[in-house]
Amino acid sequence: MDLFGFAKDVGRRVFGKESEADEKIRAMLEADNPGIQDLDVKVENGRVAISGTATDAVAMEKAVLMAGNVQGIEAVDASAVTAPAPVEEVEYYLIKSGDTLSKIAKTFYGDANAYPRIFEANREVIKDPDLIFVGQKIRIPRQVA
Structure with a gap:
């Protein structure tokens, strides 16, 4: 990057x-x-x-x-x-109006309850999982098959 x-x-x-x-x-x-x-x-x-x-x-x-x-x-x-080479694939996501971490987790992982994984991957950027804002860019770790 x-x-x-x-x-x-x-x-x-x-x-x-x-x-x-x-x-x-x-x-x-x-x-x-x-x-x-x-x-x-x-x-x-x-x-x-x-x-x-x-x-x-x-x-x-x-x-x-x-x-x-x-x-x-x-x-x-x-x-x-x-930096060393990445060991996990990530995708970057731009938060849109109406998004929640649960909705994003449902889209990427098929499970809205997987939102803590997204929160943990972005803890330095997202201080509260209920407070995300339009235009914010976050990391989405790829789901391990």
Whole structure:
């Protein structure tokens, strides 16, 4: 995952002026500890570039989603993040009006009660399974056959 697009006008408000965005987004990522060592964050014109060494592919994916689901960010470049190859296939989903985690679980897994799997895969992005918002991008781990 090198460049990932996001809805610029939705998401969690983390910074007021872009001049403070580098530090605010880096602090947010470090606070929720997505597993990236030597993390560096640069924000310019609504685009975030992150660099560092991820403990695994999931840590990199979560860092990208955390940074991208910030209001004012429209793209995240993770090409400078070193990470091991993914061990699980994931799909990315853009939340639409009327979605719930149960509805998304029913669509992807055939079982609305499987929503905790989606919540756990996105715990750093979704703080409450009942509070998701239109335009938010999340990870959907593939169901193991």
